[in-house]
Amino acid sequence: MKNLLIVAAFVMLASTSGNVQGQSGSDQGKSSVHSITMPVTEVTLKPGPGLDKVSSLCNICHSLEYITMQPALPRATWSAEVNKMVKVMGALINEEDAKIITEYLSAEYGTGK
């Protein structure tokens, strides 16, 4: 499994599936509480230098499909995205880590430009 290139993996607990099946938007007659249980997901990124930083830091705010769903993007665009996450979206990532993350994304999910 390790050397397989797993782009995206989706994990759903069987028990969770069972829970959510019974929910519908019109069940409030019985109770004033309406609840769902969100599935647990797991995304495995391509191996490469900086993967640990990306997996831990980006994952704080959003699941990693945010990376895998993107088209191949040039370095300048990845750099702008990482910059946006830090400066605009409030990610708590220091300058050094931001550089590592940009390098990783450009290398593994880039256009080579």
Added chain:
Amino acid sequence: MGDPIIKFTRRDFLKTAGIVAGMATLGEIPGELLAAVDRKNLVRFPEKTDMILLTSRPPQLETPMQYFRELITPNDALFVRWHISQVPTSVDLKEWRLKVSGHTDNVLQLSMDDLKTKYEKVTMTAVIQCSGNSRSYFEPPVAGGEWQNGAMGNVTWTGARLKDILGEAGVKPGAVDVSFNGLDIPPLPSVPDLVKSLPVDKALDADILVAYEMNGQSLLMLNGFPARLIVPGWFATYWVKALSDITVLSEPFEGFWVKTAYRIPDNPCACVAPGGKVEKSIPINRMNTRSFIIDPEEGTSVKANKAVALKGIAFSGGYGIRDVLVSIDNGKTWNETQLGKNLGKYSWIQWTYSWLPKKKGKYTLMVRATDNNGESQPFDPRWNPAGYMRNIVEKVTVNVL
């Protein structure tokens, strides 16, 4: 209840089609996942049917195109798009209140019962469409939610008029904007909360609803339970879900999601040269005219001398559709289509055209709608850096055998 939910254990993975195919060659694919290969990266979230997964946290789920064969999009197939990761998963209607405050005479704390009984119940069918629907077709590509064409739907909403609610609160003279906040919260205090605003004149538009029903049922949790804003004709970024706070402001709203995000070039096409930069921007607002060929699907083979039923949908930013034309010769000649039942100016309308292909070969079908305001669709793609408002004339290639 539809298809049974596929049971997964912690060790089972539902992967993208490519990965499953890759594993299959290595003999590592669990048998129960073979069914998932055909479905590509379809996933099932609570209360939803099998949807195309964009992201799971926050959830972004796309509607498969087959559902657009229907005039009304089923609740469980309607797309899902949240912005910040702490989305509401449990709401107690005994506790939930919609607070209306700010530059008003009164502060309201409305319960669901208040919403349903104190205000006239209004029902309206309206297209809901993400600003970035079809972003994945932008060239050069732009970063963002990589939607195909399924971040849209046509839903019959029921709720109270925002105008009536604001009327009870009493908007004071000098009000400028009205802001809307929901129960979703940012993962970190440094992340901007999703709060949207409308200019006060727009907020008092009698067609804007605080909806508590979709297609006759309570809202689904992932579509904004217990109540959401409906701003018909405008992009869904304003349709704030799990609404909790309405605030009338005497100063312009300065929040991130209006002042910085969801902005378009300030020109009639909302576009710039591909790859270019925006010099002056405004908040995104009304939807532009769009139309789609739903049947036949891309790459379909049909037989010569046998009628082919072309079907699709068309909608605009609140003016209703005047006509829909189709071409079966890559745009050289155009044919009028028959329009279906009219559910009002905010709904999409279905169109049909019977085509009798005479000669074998490859045909490029096109569809082009014009709304009652005269606004149609461009033949060439319009580009902007955020990937918003794509409304190109859509094409489908069909082989006649």
